[in-house]
Amino acid sequence: MKEEAGVDLPQVLPSGPSAFIPIEEILEEGAAQEVMSEALLSEGRADHIKMMMGLHPTYLTCFLRTHDALFQLDGPLPLSWRHFIIILASARHQCSYLVQHHSSAFLLAGGDESWLRGLHCAPPKIQHLQTLNKLLAHRPWIITQEHIQELVCPGAEARWSLAELIQAIVLMSHAHSLASFVLGCGVLPEPEQSADESLQMCSATESCCARDKARNQQEWSEAVNEVKLLMEKMMIVQQQGEEFTQEEMVTRFERERTESLLEPADVQRSVLPDCFSRFVVDADFTYQDFSPRGVQAPPTMRAQDYSWEDHGFSLMNRLYGEMAQLLDEKFQVVCALTYHTMAMHSHVDTSTLRKAIWNYIHCIYGIRYDDYNYGEVNQLLERSLKVYVKTVACHPEKTTPRMYFSFWRQFRHSEKVHVNLLLMEARLQAALLYALRAITRYMT
């Protein structure tokens, strides 16, 4: 952690949408946008998540379409159930923002108050989702057709129809990845929510705040050089015409993956507060599996064998057509999102960098692209960025202000939020791919 020691953390922000980003910066970049004004007009105010996403209006429009479809349109599951499923999913990542928001929405939708006492008070049918919830959140590659069968097979007590199940799967994965966004961007509770959790987070920020201002000058010029260096590397990567053997490509993928597994993980276990533990079964189950021989890597899924474009989309299109289209559009928008900027530079082609981030997240989830050279991930993503990305994608509850401020010190906050958008969508797609693959196997 030596390289992080010199990071200056800004003064604590007492209020606003994020503990990491000054409110002025969010308003300046986001508030003028049309989508934000629409949200303000229709609901009287924009919530913190929307304010943060409002930094990227094209994405926000698309996100809201999916979000509205999940909670407004007809569908097999009653509205109160949908909110309850979100509570179960976000509790796995200790995301109090989402748990609180959806607890209120659950009651507003006519949900039975007693369910909020804990999972054991909900009907057995919902309780049966807990294994899938756990696997989707932490180790989706383990999901098999048997998990699907247990829930949908005709003999099963409190059986799930495939249409219901696919909706539940989308809700759970949506919540897990949104929890990554909330915790990765330091989103603060809404004024009406109780602030306990985030207060803890703020005091952590505060405690490592006071630093000597004079040193900033020198750090800034170092940071400026880092951007230049990164842009040079991007040019080199773009011009590289080198061909590698398939073995070499696989080795490079494995190298990245092994390194990512060795990043400091959440070995320290803390006791789960009751507001989450009542919705969580097997709280010790997380991304990493520490077997007696060390850390176990997820098995590889080759994108050529199962990809969103060629397989996942068409299956989802059959089972939950409208959602397949919306998700597809959201994936395309997030992957194409660019302003051609890099910190203080403009007119830059950032595609290699954005692709490296996306592919790194899929790599952490065991998904390998045959035609991608993972050496690029190594060249373009600095270590502190990798630590942040892995933490937010796999253990978002462990994100600290220090991690947020350590990477890309010279970049704009909106660019770090951009990283979070890539991160949450890549994570969502990875989880969906494994679940859909299991459904395909169940159906054939």
Ligand SMILES: CC(C)C[C@H](N)C(=O)O
């Ligand atoms: C994540 C960032 C490096 C993205 C960059 N600002 C762009 O417009 O493409």
